Amino acid sequence: MTDWDDFRYFLAVARNGSVTSASTVLGVNHSTVSRRIAAMEKKHGVRLFERLISGYEMTAAAENIYQLALDIESKNHEMQRLLFAQDSRLQGSINITIPHDLANYCVLPYFKAFTDQHPDISINFIVSPSLKDLNAREADIAVRLTPEPPENLVGKKLAKLRHGIYQSKQYQVKENKPVDLILWKHETTPPKWVKDHFPDHRVVLRVDDMASKYAAVKAGYGLARIPCYLPDTLNEQNIRRLPLDMVPSDWGLWVLSHADLRQTARIKACKAFLHQILQEQTDLIEGKLSSYL
Amino acid sequence: MTDWDDFRYFLAVARNGSVTSASTVLGVNHSTVSRRIAAMEKKHGVRLFERLISGYEMTAAAENIYQLALDIESKNHEMQRLLFAQDSRLQGSINITIPHDLANYCVLPYFKAFTDQHPDISINFIVSPSLKDLNAREADIAVRLTPEPPENLVGKKLAKLRHGIYQSKQYQVKENKPVDLILWKHETTPPKWVKDHFPDHRVVLRVDDMASKYAAVKAGYGLARIPCYLPDTLNEQNIRRLPLDMVPSDWGLWVLSHADLRQTARIKACKAFLHQILQEQTDLIEGKLSSYL
DNA sequence: AGTCATTCGTGCATTATTGCACGGGTATTT
DNA sequence: AAATACCCGTGCAATAATGCACGAATGACT
Numbered sequence A, B: 001m002t003d004w005d006d007f008r009y010f011l012a013v014a015r016n017g018s019v020t021s022a023s024t025v026l027g028v029n030h031s032t033v034s035r036r037i038a039a040m041e042k043k044h045g046v047r048l049f050e051r052l053i054s055g056y057e058m059t060a061a062a063e064n065i066y067q068l069a070l071d072i073e074s075k076n077h078e079m080q081r082l083l084f085a086q087d088s089r090l091q092g093s094i095n096i097t098i099p100h101d102l103a104n105y106c107v108l109p110y111f112k113a114f115t116d117q118h119p120d121i122s123i124n125f126i127v128s129p130s131l132k133d134l135n136a137r138e139a140d141i142a143v144r145l146t147p148e149p150p151e152n153l154v155g156k157k158l159a160k161l162r163h164g165i166y167q168s169k170q171y172q173v174k175e176n177k178p179v180d181l182i183l184w185k186h187e188t189t190p191p192k193w194v195k196d197h198f199p200d201h202r203v204v205l206r207v208d209d210m211a212s213k214y215a216a217v218k219a220g221y222g223l224a225r226i227p228c229y230l231p232d233t234l235n236e237q238n239i240r241r242l243p244l245d246m247v248p249s250d251w252g253l254w255v256l257s258h259a260d261l262r263q264t265a266r267i268k269a270c271k272a273f274l275h276q277i278l279q280e281q282t283d284l285i286e287g288k289l290s291s292y293l
Numbered sequence C: 001a002g003t004c005a006t007t008c009g010t011g012c013a014t015t016a017t018t019g020c021a022c023g024g025g026t027a028t029t030t
Numbered sequence D: 001a002a003a004t005a006c007c008c009g010t011g012c013a014a015t016a017a018t019g020c021a022c023g024a025a026t027g028a029c030t
Helices: A006-016 A019-026 A030-044 A060-086 A100-117 A192-197 A210-218 A229-234 A265-279 B006-016 B019-026 B030-044 B060-086 B100-117 B192-197 B210-218 B229-234 B265-279
Strands: A049-052 A055-058 A092-097 A121-126 A141-146 A153-160 A163-168 A179-184 A201-207 A223-227 A239-241 A252-258 B049-052 B055-058 B092-097 B121-126 B141-146 B153-160 B163-168 B179-184 B201-207 B223-227 B239-241 B252-258
Touching: A006 A019, A006 A030, A006 A060, A019 A030, A019 A055, A030 B060, A055 A060, A060 B030, A060 B060, A092 A265, A100 A121, A100 A141, A100 A210, A100 A229, A100 A265, A121 A265, A141 A265, A153 A265, A163 A210, A179 A210, A201 A210, A210 A223, A210 A229, A223 A229, A229 A239, A252 A265, B006 B019, B006 B030, B006 B060, B019 B030, B019 B055, B055 B060, B092 B265, B100 B121, B100 B141, B100 B210, B100 B229, B100 B265, B121 B265, B141 B265, B153 B265, B163 B210, B179 B210, B201 B210, B210 B223, B210 B229, B223 B229, B229 B239, B252 B265
Parallel strands: A092 A121, A092 A141, A179 A201, A179 A223, B092 B121, B092 B141, B179 B201, B179 B223
Antiparallel strands: A049 A055, A141 A252, A153 A252, A163 A223, A163 A239, B049 B055, B141 B252, B153 B252, B163 B223, B163 B239
């Protein structure tokens, strides 16, 4: 009888292109992967991978079964969620994926009450910037800043996210000189707020991380567009918002989970708690607590 | 990481209603099944079966995941077929499901040439009367007497099956007496040929097996409707067909396999061989070689 | 040319899984 | 009431799978 678990190994190798990297994803030793693929090929009399110096490359036969393997994987993910959803206990683990800043400034300071209240639930905060795969149960709850939540996920929009243009008190805008701006690395063409308010500018710094951007503003490099909650919550005396009329972004703060887990006790409890603590910070996130220049 | 193979065990228990019977289906020891189910329940924090005296009974949670488990199973069967289809070697095994009589009288006497020609292919004849599941690869090729082949299966109709009414030479139809008939056990109401030709009859014997029916005719119990190829191929001097005008049945002799295996070398070769030896017996199966009374 | 980082396979020790054999329970049969 | 035929769980030994450590091969980089 064919071991259905074989296809998990097959997919990992097919996706990662090498036995070694597949093994780290699977959390096993590379020799295990190597041997299981070899056994699989022998059992079915089909060569699935070409052994190249650079790694394993799918053969035509492997290409033929790849899509079906993906189907099987997605069904297994669905099964995992369904099983997890049946677990009615208020114990076990919950994985929460959340952006770094939100975790630090809006959630962690107020979250302890939840872990105190539920000693048998262990929370994992996954602050990786990449959106985790809630289908594959890499995360159970996602706290996200996004315009629209992805389909398959259900949740509540808790606040409209507001941005402001901030600068440090030290920074002086000089007359008849272009203003210094800090932009995202990927903003190769000037975004709308730059065109509207600062047509005459120079880009003094490019960053790809919010913390760096914030630090740059604080150090007086120039002006930058930052979510209001970040400087406002820190009660930073040194940084002020500019009183500009900005087009409000359509982004919002969402607490999301997979639809399958909607009724799961511990997920419900955790989402409800997150709703509560984030709703108390609505004004902050919507930029109503800013100190202006 | 969840072991995808768990669901194979889950399904076997869910279907068979006990750990022990599931274990025989899976071909492992019952304690293995028992322990794997227990581990699964522990891992997911869900009780899947109620332990009753009579065996294991699905809980509500298990009912919830049952359909999805079936989906996963069917995908895995598809995968098995796809993998098997990739095997281009003329070696390995082929499972052929075939009715008992056809195997004995029409195939086995002429099949040896194939095994001689392909020493690396091992053939399993599965003469079980039940139609094997070609989706699950319980069998690769089915030789079947049927009006229409099931969907998903592809194949060729090699001959129209003809039946005749047979009796032994010893049996004497007595004037003004009802004729003695041998019928199937399930024929509670008289079939068409009885109404048409023998309205005045008595059922002397009921059988549920073709060999028994044949033996009964041979022993002179009375008349019976039998596929012509059976008495005709045996060159039985003692049994004769009655010269009756029968409505020809729409059944045919089919050699079938799953569409996925259409291009598989060893299946192609085997089907072609079966076509050949069965086509040579067309006249026999279509009842053109009968000796009449 | 030599160093380093990657890739992979393989022998051997460790660990995990499985099979076996037993015992205990309940229902059915004799 | 005893015998039989099922269920199932569990300790222990056999077996299978895995991890570890090593060596070899290749390509990139110094």
